[in-house]
Amino acid sequence: MRDEDEEAQLDIPISVLSAFCRSISAIPGHAGSMLTAGLLLLQAQVSRVGVSPAGLGVYRDLVESLLRNTYIVADLPNRIRKLSAGVDVYRQYASVEPEAPYIAEGCRSEPSWPQAGRVEFRDFSLRYRADLPPALDGINLSIKAGEKIGIVGRTGAGKSTLAKSLFRLVHGTTSGSVLIDGQDISELGVGDLRPRLGIIPQESTMFDGSFRKNLDPLREHTVEDMWAALIKTGIALEVAPVRAAPGDASIDDDDVEDDYRRAVAEYERRWSESGWAMRLVQLMLVKQPIKKKVWRAMTPHGLHRTAQSASHGFSSGQQQLFSLCRVLMRRRRVIVLDEATANVDLATDREMQRIIRSEFSDCTVLTIAHRLETIMDCDRIVVMDRGRIAEVGRPQDLINAGGHFAKLVRANDFGS
Numbered sequence: 001m002r003d004e005d006e007e008a009q010l011d012i013p014i015s016v017l018s019a020f021c022r023s024i025s026a027i028p029g030h031a032g033s034m035l036t037a038g039l040l041l042l043q044a045q046v047s048r049v050g051v052s053p054a055g056l057g058v059y060r061d062l063v064e065s066l067l068r069n070t071y072i073v074a075d076l077p078n079r080i081r082k083l084s085a086g087v088d089v090y091r092q093y094a095s096v097e098p099e100a101p102y103i104a105e106g107c108r109s110e111p112s113w114p115q116a117g118r119v120e121f122r123d124f125s126l127r128y129r130a131d132l133p134p135a136l137d138g139i140n141l142s143i144k145a146g147e148k149i150g151i152v153g154r155t156g157a158g159k160s161t162l163a164k165s166l167f168r169l170v171h172g173t174t175s176g177s178v179l180i181d182g183q184d185i186s187e188l189g190v191g192d193l194r195p196r197l198g199i200i201p202q203e204s205t206m207f208d209g210s211f212r213k214n215l216d217p218l219r220e221h222t223v224e225d226m227w228a229a230l231i232k233t234g235i236a237l238e239v240a241p242v243r244a245a246p247g248d249a250s251i252d253d254d255d256v257e258d259d260y261r262r263a264v265a266e267y268e269r270r271w272s273e274s275g276w277a278m279r280l281v282q283l284m285l286v287k288q289p290i291k292k293k294v295w296r297a298m299t300p301h302g303l304h305r306t307a308q309s310a311s312h313g314f315s316s317g318q319q320q321l322f323s324l325c326r327v328l329m330r331r332r333r334v335i336v337l338d339e340a341t342a343n344v345d346l347a348t349d350r351e352m353q354r355i356i357r358s359e360f361s362d363c364t365v366l367t368i369a370h371r372l373e374t375i376m377d378c379d380r381i382v383v384m385d386r387g388r389i390a391e392v393g394r395p396q397d398l399i400n401a402g403g404h405f406a407k408l409v410r411a412n413d414f415g416s
């Protein structure tokens with residue numbers, strides 16, 4: 001039975017204990033549950049000896065605190081499972097062989113590199129593994145700045161390996177060299193190489209997030225650049241401006257905020273760089289349009305819509321057009337199209353080729369294509385066969401010569 005003296009010892013000021021319990025229950029996550037568990041032990045200890053009526057308030061707070069944190073305890077197995085999945089992924093990544101350094105301190109490319117876009121393969125060979133035959137075998141190819149090259153060949157001939165070698169995207173043993181504007185690309189870090197070239201791969205990747213993030217993941221371009229690219233590729237209407245209510249789940253609020261901050265910063269920059277006369281002119285003439293621009297940036301528009309919700313209605317062809325937009329905005333001198341139009345219909349293929357010809361007329365473009373029509377107006381065709389260059393020449397000359405290319409054309413039932 002309980003002892004009157006023990007009961008008296010527990011009669012602590014109730015307000016102090018209540019405040020203590022409330023502050024503990026406000027602690028998020030495991031810390032809160034652990035403290036609650038500690039308090040429960042205390043409670044168990046207390047209930048062994050009993051409490052005065054005033055102590056009941058403390059118990060009530062303890063139980064409330066427990067209930068608030070119970071879900072965390074109940075969710076623990078789930079959390080542990082997620083955590084161990086994360087550890088597995090981490091282990092996998094940790095065991096991946098590191099690729100070339102991102103930046104090679106001894107050899108940096110100029111920010112404007114490559115300026116001309118000359119590409120040269122010098123006796124270049126590549127083996128994926130020592131026990132496999134070479135995927136590229138003694139490639140010698142000189143591509144002039146601005147030249148349009150079509151790369152064809154049967155499956156497994158080495159076309160993609162050739163294109164990926166420009167980005168140093170293939171792991172294996174190499175010999176010989178690849179030069180862009182005279183720079184041996186093996187001397188550069190991949191961070192000074194890959195972002196300087198443009199590529200449209202066979203399948204476009206759409207990330208979760210807004211169209212804006214999809215078009216410009218590295219935040220290098222303005223909203224105006226993005227709309228210009230969307231208009232050129234004819235998909236601006238798919239991303240058409242929307243008027244969204246605040247808190248609309250399909251709108252990326254971070255992007256809206258970011259655009260707003262950029263617009264304000266641009267306004268402040270222009271203002272601070274102006275002398276008094278220019279400020280006067282701005283106040284009278286320019287400030288209004290800038291204010292409007294800032295105001296527009298505050299209103300969510302189509303680019304802020306999440307691609308996740310939008311991608312349901314996007315065909316693979318439209319997704320390729322998004323890839324084309326990315327390349328249009330980056331404006332690189334060397335562009336690779338690796339079966340970029342393989343999954344689009346003929347009309348979209350023709351439209352993409354038309355845009356590429358007109359927008360990249362002064363760039364070096366390497367186009368890998370199974371559909372021969374895609375590359376028939378290239379300056380030269382490179383025919384690959386079992387890792388080697390079987391033929392190089394102008395399309396019509398190769399057809400007249402009656403060699404590999406002529407056979408491919410006949411097999412495609414395609415007349416020039």
Ligand SMILES: Nc1ncnc2c1ncn2[C@@H]1O[C@H](COP(=O)(O)OP(=O)(O)OP(=O)(O)O)[C@@H](O)[C@H]1O
Pocket residue numbers: 128129132135153154155156157158159160161162
């Ligand atoms: N990661 C890899 N590991 C080992 N061998 C590979 C790898 N990737 C490609 N290969 C081999 O290298 C050779 C060239 O492949 P590549 O993908 O460059 O050919 P391709 O001409 O682009 O073919 P396709 O038209 O089918 O895309 C093939 O024999 C292929 O099996």
